[in-house]
Amino acid sequence: MFVVLLVLIVILGSVVFHMVSPWWWSEIASNWVGMDDTIILTFWITGAVFVAIGLFMAYCIWKFRYQKDKRAEYEPENSKLEWTLTILTTIGVIALLAPGLIVWNNFVTVPKGAYEIEVVGQQWGWMYRLPGKDGVLGTTSIKNIDDDNPFGLNTDDPYSLDDVLVDADDLHILVDRPLKLNLRALDVLHDFYVPQFRAKMDMVPGTITYYWFTPIKTGEYEILCAEYCGTGHYAMLGYVYVDEQKEYDEWVNEQMTFEEVLASNGKSDLIKIALNKKNDL
Amino acid sequence: METKKDSIIDQLTQKPWDPAQVKIDNSHEGRTFNLHVGKLGLRYLMIVSTIMFCLFIVTYGDRMVYDDWVKMPEPFLLWINTFVLVISSIIFVRIQIASKKNQFKKAKRDLILVGFLALIFLIGQFLVWQNMVDKGYYVYGSPANAYFYLFTALHGLHLLGGLVYWVMTIRKVWNINNIIIRKAKHTIELCSIYWHFLLAVWIVLFGLMLFT
Amino acid sequence: MAADSYEDVVKNKETIPALEVAPQDLYHAKSFWTKYIFCQDAKVIGIQYGLTAVAIGLVGLVSSWLMRMQIAFPGLIPMDAAQYYQLVTMHGMIMVVYLLTALFLGGFGNFLIPLMVGARDMVFPYVNMVSFWVFFLAVIILAASYFVPGGPTGAGWTLYPPQAITSGTPGGDGLGIVLMLVSLAVFVIGFTMGGLNYVITVLQARTRGMTLMRLPLTVWGIFTATVLALFAFPALFVAGIMMTLDNMLGTSFFMPAIIQFGEKLTHEGGSPILFQHLFWFFGHPEVYIVALPAFGIVSDLISVHARKNIFGYRMMVWAIVIIGGLSFIVWAHHMYVAGMNPWFGFFFATTTLIIAVPTAIKVYNWVLTLWRGNIKLTLPMLFSIAFIITFVNGGLTGLFLGNVAVDVPLSDTYFVVAHFHMVMGIAPVLVILGSVYHWFPLITGRFLNERLGRIHFWVTFIGSYSIYFPMHYLGFMGVTRRYFEVFEGEAFTYSITGINQFITIAALITGAVQFLFIYNIIVSSKFGKKAGKNPWKACSLEWRTKDVPPTHGNFDKELPVVYRWAYDYSVPGADEDYITQDTPPSAVANARAEQT
Structure with a gap:
């Protein structure tokens, strides 16, 4: 009968572990409280099912243990019971799914006022691009990438010259402003993930993916790459600083625009072409 | 053998413990389909192969929409090869009729012919490849080229597999005697079904490449 | 079949062959080679599959030990990141494909299907034999990749391009990935041959009286799984071929234009997400x-x-079939955050959670089978109980990951690792272990040692639960998977060193006790307690063979005839608490089922 004890210990032990575990998520720093809430809801429902099934099973094992002169009941099926359980389960599943889908709908619908930043992943580091004064990110192509143009911006795109290029692993963003991250990878899959923001999305070479969130707390947050990207995957780290407007502006002003990058590399001819294009517009 | 088969739904809703059902079940023969296992086996393989080609076609459709897709010319030789395949399918119909009528001499002659045609087809496909390579349509050029080589290669491999079975058929038909006469007929039937299948696959693939 | 008029042609001979060819001409083994090596007996093939799968599985087990050592005690076993990722990859691939799939379908399928449906052998014994040797070849190719320059692939078992075939990944620019893909393609070919046998044997070679609904659920499970494989494996084959071409011939099926380490590759326009x-x-x-x-x-x-009869047999069959069908429309729940069209999320979250319903029914019915049963706590029963707990746990965490919004924070973390190890690692392995204890008397005629078995059970169950249950909590914290150095991230609320060391020690112990199990198998097959016929008093046909262990041909001169379903346990009025499937009604006149 140790097995009954074992089942009880495993069931109750799991519950106790859950309650005392110091390993739990860090305080959320974005608007995705809905995700945490859905997890908690899922915990309650699934936890109740887990405990109920476990305790019922422990009871059965103890109560109906083998006795030589006893016979088991002969009951091939019980449609009523089975359908009741099916319907109850369906209700439980709907209760889980509905809030999940609502949160997901929010997650994939970027609000109108969101500003954009591009995150570029490559083996094994991060780069960022801000839209600059015109508020629009210039278009890019992998083919354009070279030492002078690490982001592969199209020089004939009028929106590209004022883009701010950040060739570093760290990024600053504004607190309390919805932010849409445009995600781009140059070589293999990556994933821009900050645990406190909860959100993540793979970056896929050949296409641009996105997600959005609103940081709600200033501070310094570590970036982890969450999609396996080769030998250096574990070292693909960086920092996001959530700033107030003033600190953010200071940081932006320290960065170089695409125009400045080209100028510093002595590519004034390219700038000229780009400016002409811009005037044509 | 049961005269009337229950539908699959009926079968799956039976209560096997129910005394009335037990009586019915006790007279069950055990088989699900009134089919020879060989035929069923061939169907199984054709389903697997069809799924494989369907998946290729799905990826083809997915890949086609990208702008690096450059259409490939269809050399005239491909039409000839297709014709060869059609002919061998027709001959197989003849073989089957002959074997039904037990005219095995005829069947033997036609079987050789079919094998010969299969070889011609394979050589023809190979010539098409050479032709394409000469014209500079390499496999790594456009994805359309890659799919062309992929499809033709896979279809060719299927035909090679068919030729292995063809050899087995030949062996049975040549050593025909009273005992295995049924088996020989059966093998001929399977072989011809497979050839028709390969023709169908080829027409779908060829049509796909032709019209896109 | 229509009668043939061949007499006209073969005039001279007057013997008429039988209308139906005898269902099976068995090729009886004559020499050592045909008896144990190139054998056409499904039972021997099953054991061959089993032994090969376990042999390569041990490589997977040792890989997991080394990985865990690196995670908990870095530096103790010297390895670099490339080697670590190679271990991760080979562990995953070996365990999922070469161990579990091969063992369940190739091993149990071959051994049990003909016996349970009352057939002498599989319908195509020769193809069956070839199937095993093709599988063996696949394993050899896989093992060969350890010995090529650059070593085996370290692309993760999912083999996502572009990284799987580029130079930033171990084995990506060498032979490692090529051998992996070739091995998988060979595996698929071999498996198709085996699957052909399993499906058609179940459909066509059942003995008299064996309707579909009289089949034991084991056969239903293996049969449905094989049908799934028939539809699913071509996809792996197709993906493997196209990736091989991308790698070897420079095509661009999956490879977009990329620039790696400052160098532009020649590919253009392919779609990694398609892969x-x-x-x-x-x-x-x-x-x-x-x-x-x-x-x-x-x-x-x-x-x-x-x-006791399995509760709700019909529901169990339907659930297996429905789960099998639904499993083809849920695949993209692995890709919620992979960058596909986000609107797919709604569809796949819904289908995924629907699958929870038939799965839950199965769990209820297992537990309800215990209700008012007469439970013998034998080793197979203990492992089954452990399976239910583990599976319920792993299934419920699946409700987290399947629910698309919850998956966003949890995907690619240790929560996922814990979930799938619980649900498709530990749970099926517990069933395998339980069923070895159950069918060992049939395979060898002897019991496994009970005392060693109990130790094995307790350590395995408690050990594996303590590995994977706490691991979920690392996932909640945001610890990303596939990190060579699991570091103390700044987002983590509590140090993960201690818990990682705990998990590693549990893993070492749990792994080690499996060697005790292997020892038990070896010793007991020679010196174990003699079991005799049908030691568990089971109803199904595999225990009704002429000899124990059954010889080639399985049954006596005549195949058994089936008169009842596989679950006539504790029938009221019957003399014993079980009535085997081949017991005719006249032999159990008192039993309730026969009264009307």
């Missing part, structure tokens, strides 16, 4: 290819050892 769709169109059914046989087998174990 993921193909991979998971195979990969998700693959989960059920492993799970469904386990569902089926565990149903039978519970029923036999609780001396």
Whole structure:
């Protein structure tokens, strides 16, 4: 009968572990409280099912243990019971799914006022691009990438010259402003993930993916790459600083625009072409 | 053998413990389909192969929409090869009729012919490849080229597999005697079904490449 | 079949062949080679599959030990990141494909299907033999990749391009990935041959009286899993071929234009996400290819050892079929955050959570089979109980990950690792272990040692639960998976060093006790207690063979005739608490089922 004890210990032990575990998520720093809430809801429902099934099973094992002169009941099926359980389960599943889908709908619908930043992943580091004064990110192509143009911006795109290029692993963003991250990878899959923001999305070479969130707390947050990207995957780290407007502006002003990058590399001819294009517009 | 088969739904809703059902079940023969296992086996393989080609076609459709897709010319030789395949399918119909009528001499002659045609087809496909390579349509050029080589290669491999079975058929038909006469007929039937299948696959693939 | 008029041609001969050819001409083994090596007996082939799978599985087990050592005690076993990722990859691939799939379908399928449906052998014994040797070749190719320059691939078992075939990944620019893909393609070919046998034997070679609904659930599970494999494996094959071409010939099926380490590759326009769709169109059914046989087998174990018919047999069959069908429309739940069209999320979250319903029904019915049973706590029963707990746990965490919004924070963390190890690692393995204890008397005629078995059970269950249950909590914290150095991230609320060391020690112990199990098998097969016929008093046909262990041909001169379903346990009025499937009604006149 140790097995009954074992089942009880495993069931109750799991519950106790859950309650005392110091390993739990860090305080959320974005608007995705809905995700945490859905997890908690899922915990309650699934936890109740887990405990109920476990305790019922422990009871059965103890109560109906083998006795030589006893016979088991002969009951091939019980449609009523089975359908009741099916319907109850369906209700439980709907209760889980509905809030999940609502949160997901929010997650994939970027609000109108969101500003954009591009995150570029490559083996094994991060780069960022801000839209600059015109508020629009210039278009890019992998083919354009070279030492002078690490982001592969199209020089004939009028929106590209004022883009701010950040060739570093760290990024600053504004607190309390919805932010849409445009995600781009140059070589293999990556994933821009900050645990406190909860959100993540793979970056896929050949296409641009996105997600959005609103940081709600200033501070310094570590970036982890969450999609396996080769030998250096574990070292693909960086920092996001959530700033107030003033600190953010200071940081932006320290960065170089695409125009400045080209100028510093002595590519004034390219700038000229780009400016002409811009005037044509 | 049961005269009337229950539908699959009926079968799956039976209560096997129910005394009335037990009586019915006790007279069950055990088989699900009134089919020879060989035929069923061939169907199984054709389903697997069809799924494989369907998946290729799905990826083809997915890949086609990208702008690096450059259409490939269809050399005239491909039409000839297709014709060869059609002919061998027709001959197989003849073989089957002959074997039904037990005219095995005829069947033997036609079987050789079919094998010969299969070889011609394979050589023809190979010539098409050479032709394409000469014209500079390499496999790594456009994805359309890659799919062309992929499809033709896979279809060719299927035909090679068919030729292995063809050899087995030949062996049975040549050593025909009273005992295995049924088996020989059966093998001929399977072989011809497979050839028709390969023709169908080829027409779908060829049509796909032709019209896109 | 229509009568043939061949007499006209073969005039001289007057003997008329039988209308039906004898159902099976068995090729009886004559020499050592045909008896044990190139054998056409499904039971021997099953054992060959089993031994090969376990042999390569031990490589997977040792890989996991080394990985865990690196995670908990870095530096103790010297390795670099490349080697670590190679271990991760080979561990995953070996365990999922070469161990679990091969063992359940190739091993249990071959051994049990002909016996349970009352056939002499598989319908195509020769193809069956070839199937094993092709599988063996696949394993050899896989093992060969350890010995090529650059070593085996370290692309992760999902083999996502572009990284799988580029130089930033171990084995990506060498032979490692090529051998992996070739081995998988060979595996698929071999498996198709085997699957052909399993499906058609179940459909066409059942003995008299064996209707579909009289089949034991084990057969239903293996049969449905094989049908899934028939649809799913071509996707892996297709993806593998196209990736091989991308790698070897420079095509661009999956490879977009990329620039790696400052160098522009020649590919252009391919779609990495297309590979993921193909991979998971195979990969998700693959989960059920492993799970469904386990569902089926565990149903039978519970029923036999609780001396009670499986509760709701029909629901169990429907659930297996429905789960199998649904498993083809849920694949993209592995890709919620993979960058596919986000609107797919709604569809796949819904289908995924729907699958929870039939799965839950199965769990209820297992537990309800215990209710008012007469439960013998034998080793197979203990493992079944452990399976239910583990599976419920792993299944419920699946509700987290399947629910698309919850998956966003949890995907690619240790929560995922814990979930799938619980649900498709530990749970099916517990069933395998339980069923070895159950069918060992049939395979060898002897019992496994009970005392060693108990130790094995306690350590395995408690050990594996303590590995994976706490691991979920690392996932909540945001600890990303596939990190060579698991570092103390700044987002982590509590140090993860201690818990990682705990998990590693549990893993070492749990792994080590499996060697005790292997020792038990070796010793007991020679010196174990003699079991005799039908030691568990089971109803199904595999125990009704002429000899124990059954010889080639399985049954006596005549095949058994089936008169009842596989679950006539504790029938009221019957003399014993079980009535085997081949007991005619006249022999049990008192039993309730025969009264009307």
